[in-house]
Amino acid sequence: MGYRSEAVLVVSKKAMPHFMAIVGTVPDGLSLCFQDHSLMEQDYNDEEGTILFHWSGIKWYPDAGIEAIESFLLKMADLAHDDYDEWGETYRFVIMGEDPGDEDAEGYGYPEVHISRTINF
16 A cells, blocks of 8 residues: 555656656666656657656655655755756756645746646536
């Protein structure tokens, strides 16, 4: 069992070298992104080289793959902090846990990737 989350990561072509320098050097990170996803969309949003990764029902617990993605996010946050115009909109990460209010978003690119909770009846 365990606590499960839904997560989406969008990496622009511009951010891809940083992504591959960090996540690409960790076999579990490569596997998580390029094999163990629920969906991977290349050229996302009609942007050549931009990739969207989606994981549904993932246990977002620290392991080598998760830590590699989180290291990439930290690197991008640092770059965006130093030069927002250059890096702030080159990535997006959104994660939603099972519990209401357990959600987080990082990066300012791709605003269409967001959380929307609704009541259906």
